[in-house]
Amino acid sequence: MDNEPEATNDAKSRTRTRWAIWLGLAAVIGIIVAVLLPSYADYTHRIQASEAVSLLSSAKAPAIRVLRRSEEVAYIAE
Secondary structure: OOHHHHHHHHHHHHHHHHHHHHHHHHHHHHHHHHHHHHHHHHHHHHHHHHHHHHHHHHOHHHHHHHHHHHHHHHHHHO
C-alpha cells in the first residue's frame, strides 16, 4: 500500500523530466533556426541576384542589336 504513492510520484517525475527535455530541445532548435534563417535568406538573395545578372548579360547583345536597328529605322524615317 505504501508503494503506490511512490510509484505515482516516480511517474510524475519521469513525465516532468520528459517535458523538460522536450522543452529544452525545442529551445535549442529555435535558437538554431533564429541564427541560420537570416544567413539562408542572405544566401538565397545573393543567388537570385547572381542569376539575374547572368540572365541580363545574356540578353545584352540582342538588346543592343534591336536598339541599333531602331536607331537606323528612325534615321531613315527622318
